Amino acid sequence: MAASNASTSQPLLTADGTPLKTSLQRSMRRSKLRAAMLVLPPLVFLLTLFIFPIGNLLTRSTDDALINHQLPVTFAILDQWDRQQLPDERLFEAMFLDLTSLNRYLIKDNFASAVNPNDPAWKIQIPKKGPYRDAMIAIAPHWKDAKTWSPIYEIAITAAQATGTEREIKHQQKRAQFKICSLLTPLTNAACSKLYTALNQWDGVSEPDERLFKALYKDLASANKFLLGKSSTRMNYEKPGFKSLIKKSGRKLKKVNEPPYKEAMIKADKRWGDIGFWHALLAMQKPQTSGYYLNAVDRKWDENREVVMQPEERQVYVMLWWRTFLVSLIVTLGCLILAYPVSHLLATLPLKYSNLLMICVLMPFWTSLLVRIVAWMIMLQQQGVVNDTLVMLGLPDEHRLPMMYNFTGTIIVMIQILLPFMILPIYSVMKTIPPSYMRAAQNLGAPPSLAFLKVYMPQTLPGIGAGVILVFIVAIGYYITPELVGGKDGRLIGNMVAYHMQKSLNWGLAAAMGSILLAGILILYWIYDKIVGIDNMKLG
Amino acid sequence: MALPVYATPAQRLWHYIYLVICTLVLFFLVMPLVAVIPISFSVSPFLQFTPEMLRLDPDAFSLRWYRIMIGDCSDPGITTVCSDNWKIGAKNSLFIGVIATLLATTLGIFAALGLSRPIMPFRKLIMAVMISPLIVPLIITASGMFFFFAKFNLVSTFTGLILAHTVLGLPFVVITVTATLVGFDTNLTKAAASLGGGPIRNFFKVQMPLILPGVISGALFAFITSFDEVVIVLFIGGPEQITLPRQMWSGIRQEISPTILSVATILVILSICLLTTVELLRRRSERLRGIRPT
Numbered sequence: 001m002a003a004s005n006a007s008t009s010q011p012l013l014t015a016d017g018t019p020l021k022t023s024l025q026r027s028m029r030r031s032k033l034r035a036a037m038l039v040l041p042p043l044v045f046l047l048t049l050f051i052f053p054i055g056n057l058l059t060r061s062t063d064d065a066l067i068n069h070q071l072p073v074t075f076a077i078l079d080q081w082d083r084q085q086l087p088d089e090r091l092f093e094a095m096f097l098d099l100t101s102l103n104r105y106l107i108k109d110n111f112a113s114a115v116n117p118n119d120p121a122w123k124i125q126i127p128k129k130g131p132y133r134d135a136m137i138a139i140a141p142h143w144k145d146a147k148t149w150s151p152i153y154e155i156a157i158t159a160a161q162a163t164g165t166e167r168e169i170k171h172q173q174k175r176a177q178f179k180i181c182s183l184l185t186p187l188t189n190a191a192c193s194k195l196y197t198a199l200n201q202w203d204g205v206s207e208p209d210e211r212l213f214k215a216l217y218k219d220l221a222s223a224n225k226f227l228l229g230k231s232s233t234r235m236n237y238e239k240p241g242f243k244s245l246i247k248k249s250g251r252k253l254k255k256v257n258e259p260p261y262k263e264a265m266i267k268a269d270k271r272w273g274d275i276g277f278w279h280a281l282l283a284m285q286k287p288q289t290s291g292y293y294l295n296a297v298d299r300k301w302d303e304n305r306e307v308v309m310q311p312e313e314r315q316v317y318v319m320l321w322w323r324t325f326l327v328s329l330i331v332t333l334g335c336l337i338l339a340y341p342v343s344h345l346l347a348t349l350p351l352k353y354s355n356l357l358m359i360c361v362l363m364p365f366w367t368s369l370l371v372r373i374v375a376w377m378i379m380l381q382q383q384g385v386v387n388d389t390l391v392m393l394g395l396p397d398e399h400r401l402p403m404m405y406n407f408t409g410t411i412i413v414m415i416q417i418l419l420p421f422m423i424l425p426i427y428s429v430m431k432t433i434p435p436s437y438m439r440a441a442q443n444l445g446a447p448p449s450l451a452f453l454k455v456y457m458p459q460t461l462p463g464i465g466a467g468v469i470l471v472f473i474v475a476i477g478y479y480i481t482p483e484l485v486g487g488k489d490g491r492l493i494g495n496m497v498a499y500h501m502q503k504s505l506n507w508g509l510a511a512a513m514g515s516i517l518l519a520g521i522l523i524l525y526w527i528y529d530k531i532v533g534i535d536n537m538k539l540g
Numbered sequence: 541m542a543l544p545v546y547a548t549p550a551q552r553l554w555h556y557i558y559l560v561i562c563t564l565v566l567f568f569l570v571m572p573l574v575a576v577i578p579i580s581f582s583v584s585p586f587l588q589f590t591p592e593m594l595r596l597d598p599d600a601f602s603l604r605w606y607r608i609m610i611g612d613c614s615d616p617g618i619t620t621v622c623s624d625n626w627k628i629g630a631k632n633s634l635f636i637g638v639i640a641t642l643l644a645t646t647l648g649i650f651a652a653l654g655l656s657r658p659i660m661p662f663r664k665l666i667m668a669v670m671i672s673p674l675i676v677p678l679i680i681t682a683s684g685m686f687f688f689f690a691k692f693n694l695v696s697t698f699t700g701l702i703l704a705h706t707v708l709g710l711p712f713v714v715i716t717v718t719a720t721l722v723g724f725d726t727n728l729t730k731a732a733a734s735l736g737g738g739p740i741r742n743f744f745k746v747q748m749p750l751i752l753p754g755v756i757s758g759a760l761f762a763f764i765t766s767f768d769e770v771v772i773v774l775f776i777g778g779p780e781q782i783t784l785p786r787q788m789w790s791g792i793r794q795e796i797s798p799t800i801l802s803v804a805t806i807l808v809i810l811s812i813c814l815l816t817t818v819e820l821l822r823r824r825s826e827r828l829r830g831i832r833p834t
Binding site for chain 2: 043054341364367371373416
């Protein structure tokens with residue numbers, strides 16, 4: 001008692017005289033810092049090259065800014081429309097301007113939410129054959145100032161002074177042209193080549209002349225074409241037919257010079273008189289959209305801003321989600337049923353034999369995925385090993401089983417590929433169960449089946465849980481196997497993501513489907529962590 | 541596990557059924573890979589066992605597909621595509637795999653050492669981040685990297701592929717090295733430090749030899765992951781980045797010829813070698829750390 005009293009009243013000191021508490025804290029801090037320093041390089045590496053890109057991908061699933069750059073005036077006054085009847089001349093005029101004029105790149109506040117639709121500058125027309133300067137300055141007076149031009153001027157002359165091999169110089173110039181366009185327009189992959197040349201012939205201080213404005217006009221016009229193509233694709237997602245409507249009427253609208261625009265547009269293409277196309281605009285008005293997510297589950301916004309089902313012929317995704325879930329479930333269960341006895345055998349055999357059998361389990365695990373798929377093609381195709389054997393055993397030749405390029409093929413191949421993921425965790429749990437438990441249970445009078453159900457099985461549950469979740473997680477995101485052996489009815493959601501990434505280029509939808517998939521997987525990952533703990537993940 | 545002598549006939553029957561099931565499952569796992577090997581030596585361009593092969597007729601076997609694989613197109617009888625692509629693919633895969641493995645191993649060792657320290661803030665979170673490339677579906681990783689790499693001009697470059705494969709290989713190294721560090725006796729490093737060894741020398745002379753088995757098996761996992769990776773190559777690789785899996789992919793999609801089977805055979809043999817190495821290393825590691833095999 002006395003000693004402890006003394007220690008509370010008088011702090012303990014270390015050899016160099018500092019209080020023990022401070023010294024310990026300091027050493028703790030140093031130790032923490034050292035650990036953090038070790039982890040930092042790999043962590044930063046993963047954060048920049050993995051976590052950030054995926055986060056960036058996910059933002060694409062709600063991004064709808066592009067269309068707001070295309071239709072700023074229309075969207076600014078869209079809310080004034082009653083949505084019951086065809087819009088009046090005002091909205092038609094806004095749409096006409098948004099589709100045909102370049103003014104929106106020159107005016108400063110050109111994003112839909114910040115637009116002043118009453119600004120007379122929207123209605124000024126730039127003569128197609130020039131002179132451009134006066135009209136463009138009338139639209140946006142700040143372009144008269146050399147200072148407005150200086151950021152793009154800097155880019156152009158810096159690139160022109162680049163040194164290096166011919167290829168490098170060319171590359172630098174191309175990049176500069178992209179960069180100039182990305183400052184002037186919302187596009188990052190349009191090239192402003194005319195401006196680049198014109199800026200390099202300019203001194204950077206004198207008042208911008210007609211030549212510069214001409215280059216600006218020409219480059220904006222070609223960028224505009226590009227943007228219009230992209231945004232009409234976006235509009236097409238909302239209402240099929242929009243792209244062709246914009247494309248078809250675009251050519252005719254070029255010849256229209258004066259109001260009334262409503263009649264002119266409907267004359268150019270009568271679909272402008274279809275209220276459905278105008279209703280579709282409502283869903284795109286906000287720079288953030290949930291439309292891609294709705295689309296990913298076969299739903300959409302209707303004209304009253306309520307969520308409704310897509311028309312019947314466009315409903316595919318719910319079925320695909322359902323199929324993905326079903327395939328993963330069947331594969332997981334199949335793996336479990338096949339893995340359980342084998343794991344038991346491996347865990348109970350003497351080490352000599354089990355090591356040999358273990359190689360059978362691990363060999364597919366280590367073999368290239370594509371090799372295994374090729375191997376299965378040989379086994380399961382119409383003239384494959386399995387069918388040949390069946391024919392030899394008496395199956396009529398014309399009744400060869402179709403086992404490849406369909407649902408069955410996907411399931412069989414996926415089970416074989418994922419089986420080791422199930423065997424390994426169950427095996428490692430079974431190995432820790434002493435055989436004496438079963439013997440004790442049977443000694444106490446339980447029949448083997450009861451002893452198994454009541455004594456052995458419950459102890460293997462952690463392994464089953466780990467294996468089931470692991471297999472399910474891997475199966476749900478599968479892409480390669482269904483793509484190669486799935487045929488038409490074995491495609492899963494992963495294939496749809498790839499399709500929208502590479503073929504249809506509907507990146508927003510791909511990102512939305514990816515996020516839903518990822519969310520599901522993260523939940524499973526979290527459960528896995530609760531059951532097994534990610535620290536306990538083992539390989540081989 | 542043998543059957544006890546007092547087992548009833550029903551138990552005996554059940555036991556044999558159980559053994560048959562196990563054999564069938566193991567057969568199911570290995571059979572397709574084994575079937576590839578004989579067909580790769582076939583003369584015929586069809587991917588099946590011909591009647592001649594089943595009769596073990598020596599004329600039914602040849603090495604022609606292996607010759608095509610290494611780019612020897614002198615065989616007059618071949619009608620399939622014959623190019624150097626397999627050779628180029630193997631070279632590229634090896635190059636990307638080796639560099640990605642070296643990077644992943646270095647970074648992974650750092651991570652594992654940090655995570656195994658007694659005091660590590662946010663250990664769980666960091667571990668989750670480190671393992672996440674294993675969990676996130678490749679298709680999502682590939683899509684994300686595609687946009688990100690496009691921004692930095694890394695699409696269609698070897699650098700881009702190497703970085704991407706490093707990301708995929710990193711978790712394997714972290715997991716295996718962390719596992720070897722679990723049983724690590726920290727008194728050894730303390731003893732070394734008390735004898736005057738600096739932290740760097742201490743690491744290379746004391747810690748490294750003990751965790752080496754884990755490091756090597758992690759590195760092998762990372763290598764095989766890169767060597768086998770196809771989704772990311774399809775997304776961010778350009779025409780110059782022909783890798784072995786990519787070549788196989790296009791072979792499977794376009795015109796499946798027995799050349800693919802020759803490649804597959806070689807890969808199966810390679811995988812057996814790798815597997816054996818990892819297994820031996822694991823045992824060595826357990827012995828070194830004093831864990832007795834049960």
